[in-house]
Amino acid sequence: MLDTRKDIISRLQKDILLWQGFTPPPSGKPKDLGLGPIEAAFPNGVFPTGNIHEMMCTTPEQAAATGGMMAGLIAILMRRGGTCIWISTSRKLFPPSLKAFNVEPDRIIFIDVAKEKDALWAMEEALKCEGLAAVVAEIKEISFAQSRRLQLAVEGSKVTGFILRNDPRKPGINTCVARWQVNPLPSKIEDGLPGIGYPCWQIDLLRVRNGNPGRWELEWIDGCFVPVEKEEEPIYHLHERKAG
Amino acid sequence: MQKRFISLWFRHLTTDWLTLRRPELKDLPFVFAAPIHNRIIITAANSLAQEQGIFNGMAAADAKAIVPDLKIIDEIPGQSFKLLKALGEWCIRYSPLIAIDMPDGLIMDISGCPHLWGGERNYLKEIVTRLRSKGYDVRGAIADTAGAAWAVARFGKVKPIIEPGAQASALLLLPPVALRLEPLILERLQKLGFYKIKDFMNIGRSVLRRRFGEGFLLRLNQALGNEDEPLQLLQPVEAYSERLPCLEAIRTAIGIEIAIKTLLEQLCKRLHGEGKGIRTAILKGYRVDGHVIQATIGTNSPSNNVNHLFKLFELKISSLEPALGIELFTLDAPKVEDVEPGQEILWSPEDCSLEDTGLAQLLDRLANKIGAANIHRYLPQEHHWPERSFKPAISLKEKPTTAWRTDRPRPSLLLNRPEPVEVTFLVPDYPPALFIYQNKIHHVKKADGPERIEREWWLEEGEHRDYYQVEDEKGQRYWLFRLGHYEGGRPKQWFIHGFFA
Numbered sequence: 001m002l003d004t005r006k007d008i009i010s011r012l013q014k015d016i017l018l019w020q021g022f023t024p025p026p027s028g029k030p031k032d033l034g035l036g037p038i039e040a041a042f043p044n045g046v047f048p049t050g051n052i053h054e055m056m057c058t059t060p061e062q063a064a065a066t067g068g069m070m071a072g073l074i075a076i077l078m079r080r081g082g083t084c085i086w087i088s089t090s091r092k093l094f095p096p097s098l099k100a101f102n103v104e105p106d107r108i109i110f111i112d113v114a115k116e117k118d119a120l121w122a123m124e125e126a127l128k129c130e131g132l133a134a135v136v137a138e139i140k141e142i143s144f145a146q147s148r149r150l151q152l153a154v155e156g157s158k159v160t161g162f163i164l165r166n167d168p169r170k171p172g173i174n175t176c177v178a179r180w181q182v183n184p185l186p187s188k189i190e191d192g193l194p195g196i197g198y199p200c201w202q203i204d205l206l207r208v209r210n211g212n213p214g215r216w217e218l219e220w221i222d223g224c225f226v227p228v229e230k231e232e233e234p235i236y237h238l239h240e241r242k243a244g
Numbered sequence: 245m246q247k248r249f250i251s252l253w254f255r256h257l258t259t260d261w262l263t264l265r266r267p268e269l270k271d272l273p274f275v276f277a278a279p280i281h282n283r284i285i286i287t288a289a290n291s292l293a294q295e296q297g298i299f300n301g302m303a304a305a306d307a308k309a310i311v312p313d314l315k316i317i318d319e320i321p322g323q324s325f326k327l328l329k330a331l332g333e334w335c336i337r338y339s340p341l342i343a344i345d346m347p348d349g350l351i352m353d354i355s356g357c358p359h360l361w362g363g364e365r366n367y368l369k370e371i372v373t374r375l376r377s378k379g380y381d382v383r384g385a386i387a388d389t390a391g392a393a394w395a396v397a398r399f400g401k402v403k404p405i406i407e408p409g410a411q412a413s414a415l416l417l418l419p420p421v422a423l424r425l426e427p428l429i430l431e432r433l434q435k436l437g438f439y440k441i442k443d444f445m446n447i448g449r450s451v452l453r454r455r456f457g458e459g460f461l462l463r464l465n466q467a468l469g470n471e472d473e474p475l476q477l478l479q480p481v482e483a484y485s486e487r488l489p490c491l492e493a494i495r496t497a498i499g500i501e502i503a504i505k506t507l508l509e510q511l512c513k514r515l516h517g518e519g520k521g522i523r524t525a526i527l528k529g530y531r532v533d534g535h536v537i538q539a540t541i542g543t544n545s546p547s548n549n550v551n552h553l554f555k556l557f558e559l560k561i562s563s564l565e566p567a568l569g570i571e572l573f574t575l576d577a578p579k580v581e582d583v584e585p586g587q588e589i590l591w592s593p594e595d596c597s598l599e600d601t602g603l604a605q606l607l608d609r610l611a612n613k614i615g616a617a618n619i620h621r622y623l624p625q626e627h628h629w630p631e632r633s634f635k636p637a638i639s640l641k642e643k644p645t646t647a648w649r650t651d652r653p654r655p656s657l658l659l660n661r662p663e664p665v666e667v668t669f670l671v672p673d674y675p676p677a678l679f680i681y682q683n684k685i686h687h688v689k690k691a692d693g694p695e696r697i698e699r700e701w702w703l704e705e706g707e708h709r710d711y712y713q714v715e716d717e718k719g720q721r722y723w724l725f726r727l728g729h730y731e732g733g734r735p736k737q738w739f740i741h742g743f744f745a
Contacts, residue, residue, distance in 0.1 A: 060657060060743050061720040067656040068745020083603055094658035094742060095622045095634050099648035101745075106637065106644050110620040111610060122610055129606040184745075186689065186719035195692040196653075196715050199745045220745070 017043050017210055034076060036218065036227050038203060042178070043210040049077065050158035051177035052127075052150055056165050056206070060092075063166055065184040065201050067093060070162055071101035072220060074134045077160055078107060082133025085126045087111045087119050088164075089138060102223050120146055127153040127161050138164040147174030171206075179207040185217060188228070200228060246408055248358070250339075250368065251393035252350040252375070253383045254331070257324055259290035262317070264379045274315035277304045287319050291381065324348065331380070332478045338371055343475035349397070351390045351475060358386075364405050387411050390475065391467030395422035412468055416442040423463045429456050484520075484577035486510045493532050493569020497561055500529070500570070504557045505550070507575040512548045521546025521583035522553060527560075529570040537564050542616065543608045544640060545601075546581040552605045556612050604640070624648045628697050630658060630741070652695060653713055655723045655742030662739035665724065669738075672730045675712040679724065681740050686716035694726075713744065721745075 039047050055070060057063040074084055086093070086108050095105040111126075113119045116139055123137040127150060142163060154161055163176065171179070181204040187197030199220045205213045217228040254260070258276055263269050273293035275286045284304035293314060298307045304316050324347055332342045332350050338361075341353035358367035364386050375382045385396035385404040392411035396404060399422040406414045415422070418441050420433045433456070438444045444452065445464075453461055465471035486507045494500060504527060515521060523546055528538045539560035547553060611619055621637040623644045633649070669676040675691035693712035699705070707728030715721045721744035727737050 064656040064721075064743035064745050071656075071745075083600075085606075092657040092659065094630070094655055096624065096630075096648055097654040097656050097658075097745075099650050100654070105634070105648055106621060106623050108621070109607070109640075110622070111614070112618045112620070113614050118614055122614065125609055126606060129602050131600060131602060184719045184721060186717070187715060187721075189690070194690075196690050196713055196721065199721075200719065201745075 020210065034224050035073075036216075036225055038205065038214075038216050038218075041205055041208055041212045041214050043208075047073075048177045049160045050154060052147070052154055052161040052163060052175070054163045054165060054174065054176035054179045056168060056171065056179060056181045058167060061184055062182060063092075063164070065199075066164065066180070066182040068101060068199050068220065069182050069201055069203065069218070070136070070164075071098050071103050072225060074136070074162075075102035075223075078103060078133040080133075082107075082131065084108045084134045084136065085111060085132060087113060087122045087126065087135070087137040089113055089116060089119055091138070101220070116140060120150075123161065123163075124149055124153050127159050128157055129159070130157045132157075132159045134160045134162060136162045136164060138166055140166060140168055141170075142172070142174055144172070144174050147176060151175040176207075177209045178205055178211070180204065181206055185228075188219070247353065247355045247388060248364070248386060248408070249388070249390040249393045250352045250354050250371070250384055250386050251345065251390065251397040252335075252352070252371070253394075253397045254328075254348050254350075255381045255383065256288065256290055257327055257348045257380070258288045258319075260380045261323070261327055263290065269315070272315055273298070273311055273313070274317060275304070275307060276319040277316050278319040278321075284316070286316075329478065331375075335371070336479065338367070340479070341475065342478045344478060345394065349394070351394065353390075353475060354386070368404060387414065389467055389469040390473050391424065391463065392469070394424060395467060398422060412445070415467060416440065416445065420444075423460075423467055425460060425463055429460050432456065484511060484515065484522075484580050486575045488573040488575075490571055490573070493566075493571050494529075494573075495566045495569045500561055500564060500566065501554075501558070503570075503573045504561075504575075505554055507573060508550045508553050508557075511575055511577060512550045512553070515548040515577075515580065515583075519583060520580045521548045522577045523579040523581050524577070525553065525557075526576045526578065527557060527564075528574045528576070529564060529566070530572040530574075531566065531570050532568040535567070537566075537570070539564055541608075541612050543604075544611065544616075545604050546583045547605075547608075548583060549605075552608070555605075556608055559609065559613050607640070627700065629700060630654070630697070632700075632703075653692070653744065655721075656745040657743040658723075659741055662725070662741045664736050665738050665740045667724070667738040671732075673710065673726075675714060676724060676738065679714075679722075679738065679740075681722075686714075686720070686722070688714045689717050690715040711741070 055066045057066045098105045111122055119137050119139055126135040183202045185200040185202050187200045189197040202217050204215050218225045219228055274290055275293050276288040277284045277286050286302045289298045296311050308314055328344045335342055339352045339354045339357045343351045345351045358364040361367040361370050368384050372384050383397050385393045387393040387406040388408055388411050395418050399418045466473045488503055488507050524542045526540050528536055530536055541556040622634040623637045624646050625635040626646050627633050666680040667676040668678050676688055678687045691714045694710035696710050698708045709725040711725045723742035724740050
C-alpha cells in the first residue's frame with residue numbers, strides 16, 4: 001500500500017515536471033556538467049540549461065568566487081565551440097583569468113552598457129539569439145515582470161542565462177530557475193606547505209524550482225569541480241530552505 | 245585623399261587610326277580634310293605631313309601646293325569620338341574613372357591607382373608604351389588637377405609628372421593656350437603681350453575678370469586646383485541609393501516603416517544581384533518644413549538581408565520626428581562591401597560560433613542601440629603588466645596570435661585602478677601579515693609570492709610591482725602588491741589590485 005502510494009506520488013511529480021517544461025534527459029546521453037553532487041539537487045538530476053540562473057554576490061570577494069565557479073560552468077557549456085555574451089554596467093572581470101577555468105577569453109563578447117535598463121534589454125536580445133552558449137548579465141535589481149520577459153526569451157531559444165546580482169538591495173522574487181550564492185573558503189594545502197591551494201568554494205543553492213536547496217563545498221582542481229573531502233561530519237541545518 | 249589626374253594627348257588620333265587600318269599609308273604624307281565655308285580645310289595631318297609644314301586649319305589647296313604628293317582623304321564625321329571612346333574603355337584597366345576630352349584626349353582620375361603599377365612613373369610609362377606599341381602617338385602627364393595635366397601633356401617640356409601641389413609652378417612657363425581658353429580670349433591675351441601664364445598669374449582676380457570674363461578665371465582656377473572640375477565619366481559609378489517620393493506627406497511611424505521596407509527591398513535587390521552587402525546606410529527624410537532628418541545604421545559584416553537591416557532601422561524610428569510630414573525618403577549606402585555567401589547548413593549546429601550570422605545580427609542590433617564602441621572582445625597580448633596583458637580585438641574574426649597564459653595566477657576581478665591599503669608586514673619583503681581594506685582588517689593566513697612585474701620602460705616610467713597572493717582567515721583571496729623596493733617611512737606603497745576566485 002505504502003509502495004503504491006509512493007509510486008503514484010513520484011509519477012505525479014514527474015508529470016508536473018513535464019508540464020513545467022522539464023523534460024527528462026534522453027537515456028544514453030547524460031548531460032553531465034561535472035558539478036558532482038549539486039546536480040542531484042535539480043529536477044530530474046540534471047543541471048537546467050536553457051534557463052536563467054541567479055547568482056547573489058554581496059561583496060566583491062563573493063563576486064570573484066562566483067565568477068570563478070560560473071566560468072567553470074560556462075566552460076562546459078561552451079565546449080562545443082559556442083560563444084558567450086557578457087553584459088555589464090561596470091565591468092571588473094579580468095579576461096585573462098578565465099583561461100584558468102577552461103574558458104577561451106576571446107570567445108566572450110563583452111558588452112558595456114550605461115544603464116541597468118539597457119543591460120536588461122541587451123540581455124533579452126541576446127537570449128533570443130539561438131545557439132549562444134551562455135549570456136551573463138550583471139544586474140543589481142530585477143523585478144518579477146522583467147525576469148518573466150527573460151524567461152520567455154529563453155524558452156524559445158534554449159540559451160542559458162546567468163544574472164550576476166552584484167550588491168543586491170533585496171533578493172526579491174523572480175522566475176529564475178535557481179538562486180546561487182558562492183562564498184570563498186580557505187583553500188586546502190597539504191600540511192605545512194606554504195602558499196595557497198586550489199580555489200575552494202562553499203556553494204549554496206538558496207532556491208531551486210522543483211528541486212532541493214542545499215549547501216556544498218567544491219574545489220576547482222585541474223579543470224574540474226571536486227567535492228571537498230570532509231574531515232569531520234558537519235551537519236548543516238538549512239534554515240533558509242524555501243519552497244520552490 | 246589627394247586627387248591625381250592623368251591627361252593623355254593623342255597627337256595624330258585619326259591619322260594614326262587610318263595608318264593602322266591601311267598600312268600602305270605609313271610612309272606617305274596624308275591629311276583629313278572637310279569642307280568648311282565652301283573651302284576644303286585640313287582637319288588632321290599625319291606626322292609626315294606636319295613635318296613638311298602642313299597644319300590643321302590650312303586650306304587643302306595650299307597644302308597641295310607645298311607637298312604635291314599629299315594624299316587628301318575625306319574626314320569621317322564623329323570618328324574621333326568613337327576612337328576616344330574605344331580607347332577610354334580600353335584604359336579602364338588602369339583606372340575606373342575615365343572621361344573623354346574632345347577632340348583628341350582622355351582624362352583619367354587615377355587617385356589611388358598608380359601604386360598598383362609601382363608608382364606614378366612606371367604607371368605613366370606603362371600606359372604610354374602600351375598605347376605607342378599599338379600605333380598611337382600619345383603624350384601623357386600626371387598632375388593634381390585635370391587642367392594642369394592637360395597643359396603639361398600638350399605644352400610641357402621639362403617633365404611629365406608634376407608633384408602634388410606643384411601645379412602652379414609647372415604652369416608658369418607655359419603659354420596661355422595651355423589653359424584651354426577660347427580663341428577670342430587667347431587673341432586678346434596675345435595682343436596685350438601675355439605670352440606666358442606667369443605674366444598674368446599674379447594679377448588681381450577682379451582685374452582679370454573684368455578683362456577676360458568669368459570663363460577665363462574658371463579655367464585658371466581649375467588648372468590651379470582652386471576649383472573642382474567635374475568630369476563626364478565614360479562609365480559613371482552608380483551610387484547605391486534609392487529615392488521614395490510620397491504622394492502625401494508621411495506622419496506616422498507605420499508610414500515610415502513601410503517607406504524603409506520599400507527602400508530596403510529595392511536596394512537589397514540590386515545589392516543581392518551584385519553580390520554586395522551594406523556596411524553603413526543612411527536614411528534621410530525630407531520634411532515639409534524644409535528640414536532633413538536622418539538615421540544611420542552600421543553593420544559588423546556586409547548584409548543584404550532586408551529583415552535584418554529593417555530591424556536595425558526599427559530601433560531608430562523613434563528618433564525620427566516627422567513633424568508636419570515627410571515628403572521624400574532617400575536611402576544611401578555609402579559603404580558597401582562584397583558579401584561572403586554563407587554556405588547552406590544541412591544540419592543546424594547546436595552552438596553558434598563567432599562567425600555565425602545570427603550572432604553578427606545580434607551584435608548589429610546591440611551596436612546600433614548602445615554604440616559599437618561598447619562591444620569588446622579581447623585577445624591576448626604579450627605583456628606581463630596585468631593591465632596590458634590583453635587588447636581589444638579589431639573584428640569578430642580576428643584570431644589570437646599568442647596563447648592566453650595560465651602559468652601565473654591571475655585574479656578573477658581586477659580593479660580598474662589599484663587601491664592603496666594599509667599593511668603590516670615583516671621587512672624587507674615578506675608578504676603582509678594583515679591589511680586594512682575599506683576599513684576592514686584582514687588577517688592573512690596563507691600567502692604566495694612575490695611575483696615581480698617590472699614596468700616596461702619603453703612604454704612608461706615608474707617602479708616595479710611585487711605581487712603577493714594572500715588569503716585571509718575567511719578564505720577570501722586577494723592580489724596585493726608593493727610598489728618598488730621597501731623604503732622605511734614611505735606611505736602608500738601597498739595596493740590591492742584584484743580578487744581571486
